Amino acid sequence: MDQARRNVALTAELAARTSYGKLLALLVTRTRDIAACEDALAAALEAALLQWPREGVPANPVGWLLTVARRSIGRAAARAHTADRSADTLRLLDKERLAAETSPFGDRRLELMFVCAHPAIDPDAQPALMLQTVLGLDAARIAGSFLVSSATMSQRLVRAKRKIRDSGIGFALPDIDDVPARIDGVLSAIYAAYGAAWEDVTGADAKLVGLAEEAIWLGHLLTELMPDEAEVLGLLSLMLHCEARRPARRAPDGAFVPLHRQNIDLWSRPMIAQAERLLRRAAQLKSPGHFQIEAAIQSLHAHQRFTGERFSQPLVELYDALARYAPNIGGLVARAVAHAENGDTEAALAMLDGMHEVATYQPWWAARARVCLLAGDEKAAWSAARTAAGLTSDASVRQFLLGGGFADRTG
């Protein structure tokens, strides 16, 4: 009995986990009330755990969860509205239930992603909202990786959901002309989710380790849903290039290993091959964008290691292009270093000095250390490296900087 119970629990969990986003998207399409739909889905899952062990697992567990969740939304609506309106709602829900039972239900996750990344939603909330709604991750886990208190994260999510419910954001795909502008929000949110996991390279918190995979999973999903959007392919290519190197980023003793020192035998060749295929396919679509450029930069970095050649000039050109497409601080800092590595330390320093609000931006100080060193100003380099070390929350990066790792000749 215990084993049977466990199996049932596992089936319920699996059905919920693998189809969480699908179910939530279908529920939200109708009501736009994400919080209420999450509650309904949780209630359905609870009901499954009670009922399935007694009556057996239904033939279509996912359809069962959807139907029960819809009923529970109907009941909540009935409580909240007048008798008239609730009767309407119930009739509507009944119709939907039948539709769900007779036809394989559609996939509205793309719409859900567009809603989460709508320009009217606080950009800080978007990546977390997407992780929570499409993947069902809990707020506490998400908060840790974005380094905010769980209270802040819950608040952000609650506010974003309320906005979606009350502001009339359409649960629909944007017009074809708006797709390029709107898709960038979706992609940026996914990339921010990936970036949050990337920061946690130490894997100190086991719960966070999977977040990178989740972001990549979202990237894969998006390439299935929008196979002809070049930037969608570009983002997945970029994430796969970075992810391929994960096993090589730390020495067995936990020490930070910079790209040019990584053991390339540890890189995932299948991931790199897939990243390269995606980038080629994206290029054929002739619709350039910043994710494709960033993927191309990572691709060049990989080729530098594979061939032993240096591509300093092409890298400078790509970073310059990136600065035109998306002049964000991270890219601009990397661009300065690329110019310095290519021999133009004067331009690199001018670029760094021209940036604002970098006083506590760790990558800026790390970049400054490297650029000053290449410019021959060792004292300034060490001073910048110390500040960069003081600003990192990663113990191995701290040691790398204080140990003079930035002074490595091969750059």
Add this chain to the structure above:
Amino acid sequence: MHYMLIYLETAEEMGKRGNPAEAGTYWGGWNAYMGAMAQSGVMVSGNGLKTPEVATTLRVVDGKRHIHDGPFADTKEMLGGYVIIDVANLDDALEWAARAPCASAGSVEVRPVLPAPAEG
């Protein structure tokens, strides 16, 4: 808003202070961290503390002073120092807490400082 960041270190981490092989890295990390905090202008005050072995604890019970050698409580993590920072909100305070060397070898407690009572 003022927050106190209370740095709690494991015995192993604190032991590095007196170990010639590790003291350089240990102090290098802390100096860089404190330096960055001072440079950014958020630091109001703060100090590192000597190890708990040199602590003395006093309490008065029924009018009688009890003094004992060592810290108030034997815990896994020991108070190694503190700073008071002036930042906009908890999230900014957490960001500085995460940068502390003991964040990955111990923990950092982040507490809002009580505002001074209004003068009556």
